[in-house]
Amino acid sequence: MREYWSARVPRPADESDAAWRATIRAKALDSSRGLLPAATRSNVGIFGTGQGYEALLLRMRAHPCARCVTARS
């Protein structure tokens, strides 16, 4: 894997080691996130109007996924 990334993302002479490591880390995350299943948990922030939330509630109530129907704060 190092050979793969080293060939494609060598550390530029004018780039700090920390910055290069951060780049490799981002590429590692990008490469491996496809392994994560659809059940993986995430945090979501929503900003919307009353009209949008009304539509969201109706959509969730009508959805076959039980968690959507039962999800309540």
Add this chain to the structure above:
Amino acid sequence: METFTQEERRVLAPYFTNLDGPVFALVNLPEVVKGALFARYSRSAKSLRRLFLDEFADQVGEAPTSSSIGTRRAEALYERVLGDYGDDSVAQLGGVHLACEGASNLLTKVLEWGRLMAYLEQSTRYVPYADRPDGRFRYHVPAELDGHPLRPRYVGDARPRLRDLCALHRSHARVLERARSEAGG
């Protein structure tokens, strides 16, 4: 579910509609703070209330909280025009910042389907999912599987399989760890 100390709860209480559930709204905060808090969501493994405590709470008290002037009259108006008449044009005029934490990827798709709202989500591009809070990787186990014979196969509690959820998260963690060690830390 994340818990907070009594002191933390005292700091959080004026600004979040609840401190114990995964779904809550932000109140009494300037618009710019609510936006900034959500902006941190994508690159942070922390919950929103923890982010607030760690990064914003030291400024509590510096600025006045949102005014409640006219609230009684406004609520009565909304009750009548929106609640009784169902006037959509009025429903468009009030906005809320709402956090939904611990939502499965499938649920996020349902939440983010509507085109009339704005969304920001914790990103697998920036946040590693290699940790195990409460002893389990961060994935949702549907309630339908409670007591079901397929549950052990789903979570990988039985003998290791290639495609159970633990195995997938373990592979994800292994790739990250390998990359970290090969990149030198």
